[in-house]
Amino acid sequence: MKRKIRRFLMYSFLILVGVVLLYPLVWMFLATFKTNAEIFGSSKFLPTQIRFDAYIEGWKNGGGAYSMGHFLANTFRIVIPAVFLTVISTTLVGYGFSRFDFPLKGILFAMMLSTLMLPGTVTMIPKYLVFNKLGWLDTYLPFIVPAALGNSAFLIYMVMQFIRGIPRELDESAKLDGCGSFGILIYLIVPLAKPALVSVVIFQSLFHWNDYFNSLLYINSSKKFPISLGLRLMLDSAGNNSWDQIMAMSVVAILPCLLLFAVAQKSFVEGVSTVGLKG
Amino acid sequence: MKDKKFNKFNRKSLRHYEGLFYIAPWLVGFLLLQLYPFMASLYYSFTDFAMVGTPKWVGLANFVTIFTRDRDVWNSLKVTLIYVLIAVPLKLAFALFIAMLLNLKVKGIGIFRTVYYLPSILGGSVAIAVLWRFLFSRDGTINSMLSWFGIGPVGWLSSPKLALFTLSLLAVWQFGSSMVVFLSALKNVPAELYESARVDGATSVRCFWTITIPLITPTILFNMVMQLVSAFQEFTGAFVITGGGPMKATYLYILKIYDEAFKYYKMGYASALSWILFGIMMVFTLVIFRTSNLWVFYNDGGDSK
Numbered sequence: 001m002k003r004k005i006r007r008f009l010m011y012s013f014l015i016l017v018g019v020v021l022l023y024p025l026v027w028m029f030l031a032t033f034k035t036n037a038e039i040f041g042s043s044k045f046l047p048t049q050i051r052f053d054a055y056i057e058g059w060k061n062g063g064g065a066y067s068m069g070h071f072l073a074n075t076f077r078i079v080i081p082a083v084f085l086t087v088i089s090t091t092l093v094g095y096g097f098s099r100f101d102f103p104l105k106g107i108l109f110a111m112m113l114s115t116l117m118l119p120g121t122v123t124m125i126p127k128y129l130v131f132n133k134l135g136w137l138d139t140y141l142p143f144i145v146p147a148a149l150g151n152s153a154f155l156i157y158m159v160m161q162f163i164r165g166i167p168r169e170l171d172e173s174a175k176l177d178g179c180g181s182f183g184i185l186i187y188l189i190v191p192l193a194k195p196a197l198v199s200v201v202i203f204q205s206l207f208h209w210n211d212y213f214n215s216l217l218y219i220n221s222s223k224k225f226p227i228s229l230g231l232r233l234m235l236d237s238a239g240n241n242s243w244d245q246i247m248a249m250s251v252v253a254i255l256p257c258l259l260l261f262a263v264a265q266k267s268f269v270e271g272v273s274t275v276g277l278k279g
Numbered sequence: 280m281k282d283k284k285f286n287k288f289n290r291k292s293l294r295h296y297e298g299l300f301y302i303a304p305w306l307v308g309f310l311l312l313q314l315y316p317f318m319a320s321l322y323y324s325f326t327d328f329a330m331v332g333t334p335k336w337v338g339l340a341n342f343v344t345i346f347t348r349d350r351d352v353w354n355s356l357k358v359t360l361i362y363v364l365i366a367v368p369l370k371l372a373f374a375l376f377i378a379m380l381l382n383l384k385v386k387g388i389g390i391f392r393t394v395y396y397l398p399s400i401l402g403g404s405v406a407i408a409v410l411w412r413f414l415f416s417r418d419g420t421i422n423s424m425l426s427w428f429g430i431g432p433v434g435w436l437s438s439p440k441l442a443l444f445t446l447s448l449l450a451v452w453q454f455g456s457s458m459v460v461f462l463s464a465l466k467n468v469p470a471e472l473y474e475s476a477r478v479d480g481a482t483s484v485r486c487f488w489t490i491t492i493p494l495i496t497p498t499i500l501f502n503m504v505m506q507l508v509s510a511f512q513e514f515t516g517a518f519v520i521t522g523g524g525p526m527k528a529t530y531l532y533i534l535k536i537y538d539e540a541f542k543y544y545k546m547g548y549a550s551a552l553s554w555i556l557f558g559i560m561m562v563f564t565l566v567i568f569r570t571s572n573l574w575v576f577y578n579d580g581g582d583s584k
Contacts, residue, residue, distance in 0.1 A: 010380060017377065018394045021452065025397070027420060028410050040418055093305040100298025112305065115313050117564065121512055121533060122557045125323065125540050125550050126316035129330075149308025156305065181297055210404040212515045217541065228405045232519060235409055243413060250406035261400050265393055 032248040039243050055252070058245030061234070066222060068249050071230030078140050078215075078226055079208045082147040086204045087197055089150035094159030094193075095185050099171065115153045128217055142218040143208065155200050162196035163189055198267045206257055227253045324551035330544040341551035351527065351535055352552070356559075359532040362443055363510045366450035371502055374454040378461035379491070392462070395455045402453035408519035412436070415445050439528035442521055446529055449516050457502045464498035465491070496575040504564060511560050532556055 031039050032054050033047040059068045131142045150156055174184045212228040231253055235246055324341055326334035345352050381388055401407050414420050415435035422432045435445045472490050514533045523530035540549035
């Protein structure tokens with residue numbers, strides 16, 4: 001009996017924590033159907049009617065001259081190439097570090113790991129100046145080029161650890177079949193390392209989708225704003241009288257993340273666990 | 280004959296450099312986007328570089344100004360340190376606590392794990408910052424809920440004393456990723472250990488302190504370092520929710536660097552500021568690693584007793 005009560009208490013607690021965690025999100029979603037007066041005036045949880053005005057108006061108004069659709073499209077213009085190139089570069093580099101011996105390997109590997117601890121704050125100013133000199137400011141190149149150059153040591157390390165877990169005998173037999181090292185990578189390693197690569201895709205998509213700081217630094221014309229800057233613009237220009245629209249567009253902004261999470265939830269959570277274990 | 284040998288040698292040496300070809304993208308990126316900026320920012324921190332013109336060497340002048348004349352710096356350091364000391368321990372303690380509960384053969388663990396993880400994937404976005412700003416505003420949802428219990432409007436974001444705490448809550452809300460890492464560590468604690476401890480009559484509290492905690496210390500170390508690094512560099516929340524206010528009570532150090540560099544274009548000064556943050560983070564990390572042999576238990580090292 002005592003055991004039963006204890007279990008009951010535990011489940012109640014776990015559910016309560018879940019409710020508290022989700023409450024802000026659910027509230028935000030419901031607020032998009034409320035009128036502005038309703039959001040402020042009443043403390044009712046449920047909206048009195050279902051209206052989509054906030055979505056329609058918010059989408060059209062966006063921030064200033066551009067619609068939210070424009071900002072959303074811009075975000076995809078950053079996220080898709082950046083993620084695609086990150087997958088390619090991390091795969092190549094992870095393969096290089098896990099399967100080959102080459103001069104200075106130890107030192108280079110140590111340097112890569114040390115960048116894990118290097119705070120971005122220290123390199124941010126010279127990086128900005130370099131991009132400025134190259135004329136890359138207000139373009140998407142500061143997001144795309146570093147992705148092609150394998151700038152995430154964390155992801156490289158993750159892929160590397162995964163490749164290490166693939167038995168080398170498979171490489172040897174592929175070699176006997178006449179595969180070169182690149183062939184081994186394409187036909188053997190990549191298919192087997194798919195779970196790790198999926199994690200890379202998800203991590204990077206979420207990162208670039210949510211990234212605010214880099215966009216703030218590198219993008220300054222509102223024509224090129226991604227959604228994060230677009231939302232901020234909307235917040236600043238709309239002020240206090242259109243919270244319904246702001247909430248609606250916030251929901252639009254996080255929806256792709258939620259969809260991605262829903263689709264790839266399992267491999268994602270597992271990816272996080274393995275990385276944690278290896279660290 | 281000779282030719283063949285040469286060929287073989289050549290192929291072997293090619294094989295020797297093959298790996299370099301694969302890591303080449305990273306190497307280029309490392310040199311241009313990590314090593315060079317790292318060195319350059321150290322150099323800039325001793326100059327008066329201001330975007331236009333050439334940097335002029337000013338020696339330690341930036342650092343002298345930072346420590347003697349710039350009042351914001353001390354405030355920002357203090358605020359950042361408080362933020363880190365609230366957000367990181369709270370988040371880790373909560374993450375560990377929930378992970379422990381979920382480890383008790385809970386039914387529907389998948390659902391709980393997903394729900395708890397959800398905030399982590401959204402937390403850094405502007406949308407959530409906007410939501411936070413609204414929820415905790417004076418006439419926001421949290422206050423209207425509190426008013427049901429007769430608790431008067433709380434200045435979650437408008438009171439200098441509370442604002443930093445409200446920002447920390449946003450970090451704690453995202454405890455899910457740490458929790459998942461803890462959970463996988465807890466799964467690796469052998470069940471036999473608990474069983475034999477039970478036989479010896481140990482209580483669950485005692486089991487927790489003498490079995491669970493020691494065995495997952497490597498994971499605690501990992502989570503702690505990761506969370507420290509990100510908490511010291513927290514930006515979006517403070518920038519969007521409070522803008523550093525009220526009365527600079529949430530003027531985190533990165534906001535200060537951002538303002539100096541990208542509002543006033545004092546690149547040299549801002550670089551000096553960034554190196555101070557780097558130094559502080561290094562000290563924290565080193566202390567954690569140096570003391571880790573006192574409190575981190577490594578399985579492979581423990582076997583040889």
